[in-house]
Structures are given as C-alpha cells and as structure tokens.
Amino acid sequence: MTFPELKSFLDEKVVLYNNTNFIESDPVQIPHLFTQKEDIEIAGFLSATISWGNRKMIIKNSHKMMELMGNAPYDFVMSHQETDLERLESFVHRTFNGQDFMGFIKGLQHIYKNHGGLETVFSNNLGEDNLQKNIHELKKLFFEIPHLNRTQKHISDPLKGSAAKRINMYLRWMVRQDNKGVDLGIWKSISPALLSCPLDVHSGNVARKLGLLTRKQNDGKALTELDLKLRELDPIDPVKYDFALFGLGVFEGF
Template sequence: MPHHRSLHTTLDQLYASRSQQHLANDPLSFCHRYHDPADQEVAALIAAVFAYGSVKVIKGSLFRIFSSMGDSPTGFVDDFDPKKQRQLCSGFKHRFNNENDLAALFWAIRLMRQQCGSIEGFFSQFHKADAVTVEQGLNGFCSAVLGLDYQPVFGKSGLTRESSFRFLFPAPAGGSACKRLCMFLRWVVRPADGIDLGLWHQVHPAQLIIPVDRHIERIGRMLGLTSRQTPDWRMATEITAALRLFDPQDPVKYDFSLCHLGISEGCNGTRSACCQTCPVAQHCSTV
C-alpha cells in the first residue's frame, strides 16, 4: 500500500481526535443513555438494525422506539407480549420496515435472552474463538434469528419469505456487507473508549469486519484501502485487511472517525472546501 507509514500515522491521529459531537450525530449515542450493560446491549442491536437512511430519519425513528421502551430496554423486551403490547408499535414506519417488524425485533430479543441470557450468549453459539473473522458467527446468528418462532407476532404463517423483517438480518453468505450488524458488533466488542461500549468478551476486536456504509465505501477507495466498486462482503473484508496492517488487534477502531468524515464533516467524494481542513486529504485520490 502506498504511503503506508504516513497513512498509519494520519489514521492514528484521526482516531485520537474523535469527538463527542460526532457521537451525538450517531445512532450509537442512544446506547449511551443507559448505564446497565444489559440495557446497552439491547439498545445497541435495536439502534444498529434501523441505522439505514439519513441521520435525521434514523434518529427520529430511534427516538420514537426508545421513548416507548421506558427506562430499561431489557425490562421492556423481557416482558414484551406481541398481543398485549402491539399498540406500542402502532404506526411505526422506518423506510422498508413497519410496526410488525419492530414487534418482531422486540420478540426476537426476548427469545434470545430467554434462551441464552443475553444477545452475546445467543451469538456465541455460532462464533468460534479461533475464527479469523466474525463471518461464520454472523451467518449462524442471522440464520438462527430468522429461524425463531414468530407466530405470536405474525400469526400462523410465521415469518414468510417476503417479510421485510428479513432485511434487518442479512448474512455474509448472501454477499451482503452486513453494515448494520458489523456496526453493532463494533459497538459491543471494541473496548469501552468513550465511543464504543466494550460489552462482549466472547468475540475479539481482531475478528471484527468494518461496517461498509456509503461513506466507508467512498473513503476506502479514495485512500486506496480497496479497489472494489461494489459495497459487498468482499469489499468489507478487503478494507478490513488493509486496516489490519495498521493495527492487527483492533483494525476496526478507525471506522468511527473515518465514516464521520462523511457523516459529520461533509466529505462527499469531490473536491470541496472541506478538503482544505480534512486530516486525510494528503492521502486522498481526489485532492
């Protein structure tokens, strides 16, 4: 990789400069409302799976969801009854997903916690400690979540092939970059550092794959971290492999600060005023 040492230094400086202002403009901020690790874990999965679309729309949807859940997300999902409490989801709409999908998500988390004590426990059934990445774990996790009994939510037909709920749990096996689930894993696996939460201990940060949103897709190409054009699982692993050269034990630590060059700082992939103050401009192919 060209300018390897110089880019490494720049990325480490960028990581060190992360701000609470950026966090406030991120769905992860909703998890920081809670102090109990169990509440943070439940909030993290909910916030991550609905983290698609514009930041404004995402934050609006999450504000509504967490307002309805009260002070304890775990207490809410552990007691959630799709028949008695369906009205709490009534009218919910987030782009492709609706009130039925929200109820199904609450129900899925309740079942995961009932079966394994936590979402981590449920995920860890499919993840091997010596795995190179989380790919196998994600494949098993998504398949198992979609295989739960959703009759209490959807009726006798259960979860159909056409259900929009499936959109919330894509798997690497289908080629998806799994951006939202990789983001969830980053939040809960990486050490608590004021941004990420450091909740899980069965998955190592070295096994994480970077969440490829449109910002990471674009910035990854501009920095020479990937040559691929399609934001799929192969791009995600390629960018992660490039970042692993800088930090083999924690390659995804750069994700938050890189993606907020786009989310919060206005980078859109073209030469603009923000390039003049951008910390990675010297390495960028557009400058």
C-alpha cells in the first residue's frame, strides 16, 4: 500500500468508527453520563484507570464506581468524609481494589484542592511534541500525599518506558473535539496535535500489519514510533487514527 492509499484507507475507517455508535460498547460512555466539567473529568479518569480486560466488565464496574459515589463524582471527591470511603472497600476490578479506589479519591481531591484540577496539571509546561512528561508530572503530584505503594501501579509513567495506554486514551477523550460525539473535547488548553495513540494489543497488532510500527513490544518506544507515523498522516489530529486501528483490530479482526 502506498502512503496515499494507506491514508485513504485509514481515513475511511475513522469515519466508520468515530461516531456515536462507538459509545455503547466503550468506556467513553461513562464521562458522557455527566454535564459538569469536573464530573466529566473525574468520571473519565476513573473509568479509564480500570480500562483493561473485558470491555463489558470495564463498563459494568465503571458504572458501579459512579454509583458508589452517588453519581456525583466531583462532589464526592471534594466533600467526602472518611466514613463515606468505607462503602468503596468492596469494589474490585481485576487488581484495582477498594483500597486503590479510596487512594484515588484522596489523590483526586489533592489534585483539585492544591493543584488546580486535572486539566491544569496536564496543561502545565506543555512540551512541543507530546504529553508524556505531563503524565509523569500528574503521577508525581497525585501520589504526593500518603498512599499505599500498591496503588501507584495504577497510573503508568511514560518516563519509565510505559506506553501509558489508559491515560493516553483518557487524554483523547478530554482533548479531541471533532463534533462526532465520541470524544468530549472539554479541555481547550491542550492541542490535539500533542496527543499520543492509546497503544494496546489491538492497535499495536494492526499498526504492525500496516507497516506503521516495527517494534515488537507495546511500550514507550513503540508509542514514539507510532506517534511519528500518525503525525505524518495528520499532524493536527493524529490520534483520530486510534478509531481506525482499534476498530480494525476489535471489530474486524484485521
């Protein structure tokens, strides 16, 4: 496939999958439940955090998270009492348990009370190429307060070689605004040009088959390689191709 043919093929797949039909089978539906900015941010952050494994289970458990917070995530984060956190103890999604959930509520409260909120943290000192240093900074600030060591593993650090798939997916949700109805695009302070593809098994395998990726592991180096290729296809909105790569892998078994 020539470069123009590849671009045309992927552009068609973006159109096919980047529409509201995508929402019903994807955890992006969780932040779509809310209208207040902070509710959307927190609902998205928590549901993205547990987005690994079976997608139906991810969605089911993300809804459960919202219910445990009285379907008012920002209010719960900011004004919970210690006794309110007890109801989170029974929560479990794979290796993310109730203790981790409590730690995330406290970490989020710290981010909003002391660092201006999630958008502010991610948009501080923006680099010229991507947001990977900003993800590292978010993790650092998130765990400034007392926390269980085990909880740290639930936020990836790109500066330690991770592809940080879930946070890059979250950033896509918050930053991209193309009026197609999937990504929420509520963060105007960050350019979509800085986004990185949420690299997972599906998108990685498809990218390799299409010649967009040569590295075997789905790690930070692979993400850098894929980012450069997607920026060649569209420097302004490179991560729209996540819809094509993911859709080809999950829905078409490409």
